[in-house]
Amino acid sequence: MIEVKNLTKKFGAVTAVDGISFEVEKGSIFGFLGPNGAGKTTTINILCTLLSPSSGSALIGGQDCVKDSAEVRKKIGIVFQDNTLDKELTAYENLLFHSYLYSVPKVGRKKKIEDALLFVGLIGRKNDPVKKFSGGMKRRLEVARSIIHQPKILFLDEPTLGLDPQSRTNLWEFISKLPEEHEITIFMTTHYMEEAEICDRIAIIDKGKIIAQGSPEELKEMVGGDVIYLKTHDNARALQEVRTLLHLDAGESNGEVYIHIPGNGDAFIPKLISALNDSVISVRLQRPALNDVFLKLTGKDIRPETVSGSSEIRDAVRSYRRKFNK
Amino acid sequence: MIQSDLNAIYVVVARELIKFVRERGRLISTLVRPLIWLFLVGGGMSRVVSPTMGVPYMQFIFPGIIGMTILFSSIFSSISIIWDKEFGFMKEMLAAPVSRFSIVVGKALSGTAVSTIQALLIVLLFPLLGLKLGLSQIILVLCISMLLAFCLSSLGILIASFYESFESFSVIMNFIVMPMFFLSGAMYPVKLLPHVLGIFTRINPLTYGIDALKYMVFPRSTLIAHDFPLGLDIAVIASSSIVLVIIAGNVFERRK
Numbered sequence: 001m002i003e004v005k006n007l008t009k010k011f012g013a014v015t016a017v018d019g020i021s022f023e024v025e026k027g028s029i030f031g032f033l034g035p036n037g038a039g040k041t042t043t044i045n046i047l048c049t050l051l052s053p054s055s056g057s058a059l060i061g062g063q064d065c066v067k068d069s070a071e072v073r074k075k076i077g078i079v080f081q082d083n084t085l086d087k088e089l090t091a092y093e094n095l096l097f098h099s100y101l102y103s104v105p106k107v108g109r110k111k112k113i114e115d116a117l118l119f120v121g122l123i124g125r126k127n128d129p130v131k132k133f134s135g136g137m138k139r140r141l142e143v144a145r146s147i148i149h150q151p152k153i154l155f156l157d158e159p160t161l162g163l164d165p166q167s168r169t170n171l172w173e174f175i176s177k178l179p180e181e182h183e184i185t186i187f188m189t190t191h192y193m194e195e196a197e198i199c200d201r202i203a204i205i206d207k208g209k210i211i212a213q214g215s216p217e218e219l220k221e222m223v224g225g226d227v228i229y230l231k232t233h234d235n236a237r238a239l240q241e242v243r244t245l246l247h248l249d250a251g252e253s254n255g256e257v258y259i260h261i262p263g264n265g266d267a268f269i270p271k272l273i274s275a276l277n278d279s280v281i282s283v284r285l286q287r288p289a290l291n292d293v294f295l296k297l298t299g300k301d302i303r304p305e306t307v308s309g310s311s312e313i314r315d316a317v318r319s320y321r322r323k324f325n326k
Numbered sequence: 327m328i329q330s331d332l333n334a335i336y337v338v339v340a341r342e343l344i345k346f347v348r349e350r351g352r353l354i355s356t357l358v359r360p361l362i363w364l365f366l367v368g369g370g371m372s373r374v375v376s377p378t379m380g381v382p383y384m385q386f387i388f389p390g391i392i393g394m395t396i397l398f399s400s401i402f403s404s405i406s407i408i409w410d411k412e413f414g415f416m417k418e419m420l421a422a423p424v425s426r427f428s429i430v431v432g433k434a435l436s437g438t439a440v441s442t443i444q445a446l447l448i449v450l451l452f453p454l455l456g457l458k459l460g461l462s463q464i465i466l467v468l469c470i471s472m473l474l475a476f477c478l479s480s481l482g483i484l485i486a487s488f489y490e491s492f493e494s495f496s497v498i499m500n501f502i503v504m505p506m507f508f509l510s511g512a513m514y515p516v517k518l519l520p521h522v523l524g525i526f527t528r529i530n531p532l533t534y535g536i537d538a539l540k541y542m543v544f545p546r547s548t549l550i551a552h553d554f555p556l557g558l559d560i561a562v563i564a565s566s567s568i569v570l571v572i573i574a575g576n577v578f579e580r581r582k
Contacts (some may be wrong), residue, residue: 048421073423084414088345097341100333101422 001026001153001185002047007056009042016042018208019056024153024187024201027179031199032189032291040189041081047187048078049109058174061152074102075212077146077184083138085145087131091122094130095145116144119181120174133155136167143174147182153221154178156188159197172198193290204294211297223296225264226273229284230257238276245275256284334424338432339439342403346440353444356402360395360448364388364455367513381544384455389539390512392451392467393532395448396441396475397510401503403437404482410491412581415519430483434571437479438472445471466542470560474535475524480570481531487577510536516553531566 002024009017017039021293024030032040045051047058049069058065060072085094095113104112117123120140130138139159146154156175160168176198178184188199196202197216204212212219232238238257242250250259261268265285273280346353364387372383410416419429449467452459459467485498509523510516510532519527527533537552538559554562 050417050421070423073421078421080414080417082414082417084418086341087413088348089341093344096339098418098422100337101330101419101424103330103333103423143352 001061002030003057003059003185004043004047005057007043007046007058008054009039009051010054015208017046017053020203020205020208020210021056022210022213023169024185026185027183028200029176029179029186029188029198031196031202032187032188032205033191033193033196033202033294034205035191038205040205041157043205044078044132044155044187044189046078047074048155055115056238073154074149077149077151079139079142079146079154079159081161083142085130085138088129090127090129091117091133091141092126094141095148098145101229104149112148116148117141119147120144130237134167136163136170139163139167139171140174143171146251147178147184150182151184153185153187156186158189158191160190160192168192168195193294196290202290204297206298212293217288219290219293221263223288223292225260225262226268227286227289228265228269229260229286230259230272230276231255231281232257232276233279233281238279241276242272246272328555330424331428334419334428335432336437337358338419339436342406342433342436343538346443346578356395356399356444357447359398360391363394364391364451382456386456387513388452388455388457389543390510390536392445392448392471392539393474393510393512393536395444395506396471396535397478397503397532399411399441399444400437400475400478401482401485401498402496403440404433404479405486405495407483407486408492421448430480430571430575430578433451433483434476434479434574437482438475439514441475441479442468442472443464447477448571457543463545467539470535470538470542470563473560473567474532474538477531477535477567477570480567481495484570484574484577485573506530506532510535511553511570512536530562534562538563 004023005021007017007021007187008015008019016125020039020043022030022262032043034040046053047065049065049072052066061075063071063075063263065072068090086097089097092113096109099109099113101112114123114126120143122141124143125133125137133141135187143156143159159175160171163171172195175186175188179188190196199216201213201215202219203210203317212222214222230238235252235255235257239252239253242248242257242259249259250257252258259272265287267284269283273283314317329498364384368384368387370390375383407416410419446468449459449464449471485502489498505526509519509526509530511527512532516524516527516533534554537554538556540552541556541559
């Protein structure tokens with residue numbers, strides 16, 4: 001569905017995207033993971049035909065993002081990082097104007113808009129101006145808007161940035177339903193590791209380059225397998241048995257025995273317990289997180305920022321303007 | 327024009343008009359400015375300026391005040407593009423499968439509509455100034471107003487397409503809008519200005535607009551000195567409208 005080859009974008013002397021290549025399969029969720037300034041938004045803007053690449057190519061559904069931009073635009077839906085709703089208009093009007101811009105046929109237009117509002121749980125607020133909505137509601141409305149013209153691909157740029165945990169969970173519920181219910185391929189960027197877990201494939205990007213690609217499982221295997229933590233009646237004996245009978249790498253820390261399991265840890269737990277003859281008090285399995293992958297590849301943490309500073313300032317300016325006008 | 331572009335024009339115009347109706351504060355604030363100039367400045371000045379130009383000073387500046395209303399409202403309306411760029415809705419339009427040119431045309435038309443409505447509200451004050459305007463005169467004034475509003479809205483879009491943020495707003499006000507107003511013959515006859523400034527008045531589309539409005543407001547008065555023939559006025563506004571909207575469309579089309 002998306003084919004990107006050696007894509008490069010330079011802004012003057014700065015190379016924002018540096019020769020990246022990847023493919024996204026139809027009906028899958030593809031995640032672009034990386035810290036702020038890694039080149040995620042630039043890549044999305046190129047794919048959405050808002051920016052021209054300096055070199056390399058990007059095809060969407062077989063069509064070139066530069067040469068066939070008009071065709072590409074019809075196929076895609078976008079939820080930008082910054083809110084692009086018109087806050088003075090109502091939820092319904094925002095969606096109605098969107099359907100005009102995308103030439104949604106008049107027949108069935110109203111139903112499509114109402115279905116989309118129903119899908120994100122905002123049908124009861126359809127005639128309220130968007131300025132009265134919470135951050136989470138605005139995001140959901142943007143998701144609803146982005147699917148009205150039935151795009152083949154949906155781009156989500158940091159969709160949960162600045163949302164509280166409950167709204168984030170809520171939003172992911174809607175997003176994860178999209179591939180099945182609406183036959184949409186999803187391309188998303190995030191720097192929240194736990195959100196990337198729902199992706200079928202992930203590309204980790206840092207300083208404009210893709211440094212790793214694969215399914216979340218594959219990526220996590222790069223940092224090693226699972227770790228099982230045990231509490232037993234006799235840690236010393238348990239440790240010895242694990243080493244001699246099971247030939248595994250194990251150690252003891254904080255009164256717990258930890259065992260490195262190559263591969264999948266949960267299938268190994270029953271084996272372990274029977275080998276230790278009921279001396280086990282408690283078992284805890286720890287999977288490597290995507291954060292560990294990023295840490296291993298770049299030697300630094302992805303540091304999530306809550307709200308981008310500029311959008312806070314913009315909101316302040318806006319409310320000032322509103323007061324000033326009245 | 328294909329259907330999708332007509333849809334885009336419709337969206338831009340409808341959105342602007344909905345906001346115009348909902349944001350009463352904006353309407354009031356853009357109407358208060360010409361009222362202040364007309365009654366406070368004009369009223370005060372008419373005690374110092376004797377009616378040597380053939381008509382009382384407040385009547386003399388009336389076409390200029392209509393022009394001012396159009397100038398401010400057109401420029402503000404199209405400057406909202408910068409606002410949209412900063413607060414996102416422009417991105418929604420730019421990413422949609424519609425041509426950039428249709429967005430520019432839509433903006434110019436919505437600026438025209440909003441400005442003409444405001445111009446009409448000012449024109450209807452004519453009895454307070456002791457002027458007598460017939461219906462046909464009012465219609466002619468509105469026609470000139472529409473043409474001028476389209477021209478100035480296109481100019482506003484062109485200016486706006488060079489700016490990414492609203493910080494430059496006062497620069498636009500002080501270096502473009504205010505000089506355009508004073509160098510347009512709105513408050514005093516252009517001929518009274520020193521020669522160097524005369525050049526600026528000649529490249530200012532508002533000068534021609536206000537001159538044309540004077541023809542409509544004072545049809546029989548031979549005492550009001552017209553700066554240019556009416557045909558030239560209309561030709562200049564119409565042709566600069568076309569040139570400006572095309573340039574604005576092309577500047578807007580650039581992709582980085």
